[in-house]
Amino acid sequence: MSETQSDEEVPLRDRIAANPRPALQWLAGAIVLLAVEFGAFIGVIIQLALTVVRLLPSNPGAAALASAGEAAESIPTLLTRGLIPNQGYQTASGEWMGTFLGLEPAYAWLLRVVLIYAYAFVWLGWFWVGYRWFRDHYRYADWTPRDDVVDRLRSHRWGQFGFVLVLAFFVLALFAPALGPTTVDANIQSPYTHYTKYYDDEIESVSNVTVGTANLGSTSQGAGGENVGPWSYDDYGRFHPFGTLTDGKDLFTFMAAGARISLMIGLVSLMIAGFIATALAMLTAYYKGLADLAAVITSDSIQSLPVLLVLILASAVFGNTWIANLYNGAVLLIAIFSVTYWPFFWRALRGPALQISEQEWIDAAKSFGQKPRVIMQKHMFPYVVGYLLIYASLTLGGIIIAVAGLSYLGLGITPPTPEWGRAISAGQPYVATASWHISLIPGIMITLIVVGFNALGDGIRDALDPQSEGGEETGGEAAVAGGGGA
Known part of the structure; x- marks a missing residue:
């Protein structure tokens, strides 16, 4: 009997039902990985739905989706800015307040970035494990032409280099809210409705200032001292991995x-x-x-x-x-x-x-x-x-x-x-x-x-x-x- 005939006579779901353990083990691992970032994934799905709804003339359910999105953002996740914060202020003694474990903002941000990319590579490895288990437990043929395709791609160094760059770009886009040292809403969309704390040396105490005002004092316009370059801090103690834009927003x-x-x-x-x-x-x-x-x-x-x-x-x-x-x-x-x-x-x-x-x-x-x-x-x-x-x-x-x-x-x-x-x-x-x-x-x-x-x-x-x-x-x-x- 040919492989195609066998697959048609015994659907994949029946093959899994006959030997459910590998599938359940992989699913359990996927659920654990998903639970780590459950709030973020739900937030992304809701944002996509909200985007589609806003394209409709009457925006049906937009308010409910927006409220659901806010609720999803409040769900604790392992790799969010709230759990590993990098925004804080430095006291006169040089101690950092408000950052993760009192780390310097640059290192707190870098730790979050490393964990996010490590999380993405763990997902990639788990998908590969799932593919191997599918080949070993649920596929009739020991070999198919697709195996040769995968093997050739695994030995293609130029293609692997491109895959790493593409994966890095996808992770940057998918985890953009967590990867940034600040949020788009606070730093770009509505800077004058958000505040940031900093230590004022003149009055020797902590002060609040709107993000928009802080941006005006952190511009990069190439004139004299008006520049906040890559991997540097502005006068308000905010860390900028790529520096700032001409209007002081984080690049x-x-x-x-x-x-x-x-x-x-x-x-x-x-x-x-x-x-x-x-x-x-x-x-x-x-x-x-x-x-x-x-x-x-x-x-x-x-x-x-x-x-x-x-x-x-x-x-x-x-x-x-x-x-x-x-x-x-x-x-x-x-x-x-x-x-x-x-x-x-x-x-x-x-x-x-x-x-x-x-x-x-x-x-x-x-x-x-x-x-x-x-x-x-x-x-x-x-x-x-x-x-x-x-x-x-x-x-x-x-x-x-x-x-x-x-x-x-x-x-x-x-x-x-x-x-x-x-x-x-x-x-x-x-x-x-x-x-x-x-x-x-x-x-x-x-x-x-x-x-x-x-x-x-x-x-x-x-x-x-x-x-x-x-x-x-x-x-x-x-x-x-x-x-x-x-």
Whole structure:
């Protein structure tokens, strides 16, 4: 009996029911890891739901979701700013008050960052354990082509380098509220409604000052002593890992929040564009003829337009409309990227989809009377999705650059919402001064992220297609290998 037939006769849930111990052990470990950050995860889910609700005309349930979000933030978690605080003040004796265990704010913040990234790598390791247990206990075959793909990716050093950079970026975006030395609301959105404590040497006592006032005294404008550089403190005892912006706001907090915006725009755009391209690739490969011709003409028409100019034009034209106000302009950018990028994906998937549609098992499925939807879903999709992953990883970095470029030009995401390109634009006049960090650090981070996504894409391509690094398999055979297996 073939592996495919066996898997269809005995569903995965039945295999787990016959041997539940490994699955329950993995689930128990996952629950423990999730419990550590339960409040943060619930908060992220509620924020996503709140974002979707605010896109609706009447905002139904927005108030209830906002209250639930506040309640979720009050749930104790291991890696939050409240448990490992880094904001405090230094007394005349040099002792730090209000920080975790009385540590200097820089070390308290660094401890929290190390723990958060360690937590992320533990999750990564636990997923790998789950994959190995699935192979050992719930999969019929001792080997599938997918095992070779995983092994090739594990030995691909350039791809692993890219994976580490991409993972670091994802963690920065996902844990942005905890990674920043301060909060976006306090330091960027509403600085004059929040207060910070500091030790006033003149009156020799602790004083309160609004964060907005403290920011005005902590600007980085490259003139004389008006600069708070990387890994330094301002006059109010606040630690700034990347220094401050021209208006005194913390650059690291700005970058972490901006990473979340860029990642959200990139992922949603890729999902929409990838869905359109994949559906069209399978439809045109299956039906060919007029369907393929119509898709070719449409995609060629869109691809003939300069993407950057289209982005600038669309952002300028729709900049004052209602759609530009949805999620501070992010929805408009998602719509533009989705429309302009699906033809590139479709062109990349069209060849593999046509190649698979000519295989003998597709003809066999047709002769057995399977519906076209079933054939495309079960027999064609698994073999084109590998190429989609390759081009998606290569494209995501380009979208991040495009979003930063639009923000640099004053388009796209509306202020004061953090976006990396706006930091580069603000710091450009000070590149040759003591405030070089405002433009240089965001520029270096954008470069690293793009290199990371490109390296990961190269690794996925070489793992799926050994021919790309001198193997004997053809591209079509590699596509089959990449999608096959139970």
